[in-house]
Amino acid sequence: MTGTPLGTAPGSPLRVGLVGYGLAGSVFHAPLIAATEGLVLDTVVTSNPERQQQARAEFPDVRLAASPDELFARAAELDLIVVASPNKTHVPLATTALEAGLPVVVDKPVAGTAAEARALAALAEERGLLLSVFQNRRWDNDFLTLRKLVAEGELGDVWRFESRFERWRPKPKGGWRESGDPAEIGGLLYDLGSHVVDQALVLFGPATSVYAETDVRRPGAETDDDTFIAITHAGGVRSHLYVSATTAQLGPRFRVLGSRAGYVKYGLDPQEAALRDGLRPGPEWGVEPESLWGRVGSGESPVTGGGRPEPTLPGDYPAYYAAVAQALLAGAPNPVTALEAAAALDVLEAARRSAREKTVVTL
8 A cells, every 4th residue: 555545634644543442552552653653643442431531641632432433433534543452353343444445453363263364454455455463573672683693694594493472370360361252262372372473484484284282271261371382384493382371480482493503582572561661662662681681502501601692682662653654654565464464373273273183283
């Protein structure tokens, strides 16, 4: 898609309607939209009075809508819709937005199935509209650092990629993300799994086979809270991906083993914690202290001093919405396409089948 969306005067910021003001909307999308040159947060959709008050407190000029219908009734006054509501609403809301002639950003997972994601992509293509998926962890500090190391050949040929997104939450929090109702598209496989699978595919290309183990460990839990996914990539790399809410001792975020060296990195990117604490993007955004840098080396554990410290590149979540703005205003590439998200959903669907049937699934 190229050019300025209809209804926006040249030079004016694009007016964004944000559907949902829970964790995704209030912590990630709203602050990042507001920090992006060329975008302005115009409307927030939430029926929750406390969340309405929260949105108005942080963004005094924002308009509020109690329902998506109220938002779409004034579609002509908007230039972009961001869907940050519960997973089961992603496809219907994105479909409505595209049919109303509006570009859309959808939080991950864009859909419950790869087929639905591809149907959305086809609709966007037919309408000549941007459809982008918010895979913010492509801009994590450790992921950016690892991409650089791989691109520069520092590790040689990568043989094994281990990625962990682990937490220690022994008691379920409840809510739709932990619901056992399949319609809610809850559980860690589709929540954190969407991130680790996307990262693996970006780094090492298409998957040819998938094996997975999913468990429901915690008393009272209704859906998977401890999941392992093994991917064999077309290029020969094997990815071992762990997502868990039941990990009493956290492993390394990344452990990447190649023919020349390995890279081991502990700790989560600091951007989510900063956004939760009310910090906003600025000159020192995403910078990590040297004490948390990963290590590159061979033959010895990083815990006992093996390898050299590898400076962690700054994390850059703001780059996603900056790219969205450039895609809409100047015809720049879509930062994350729905077809890329569909490829990750192929893996997630295969993982669910693998865990259920206790077999390796060939793609």
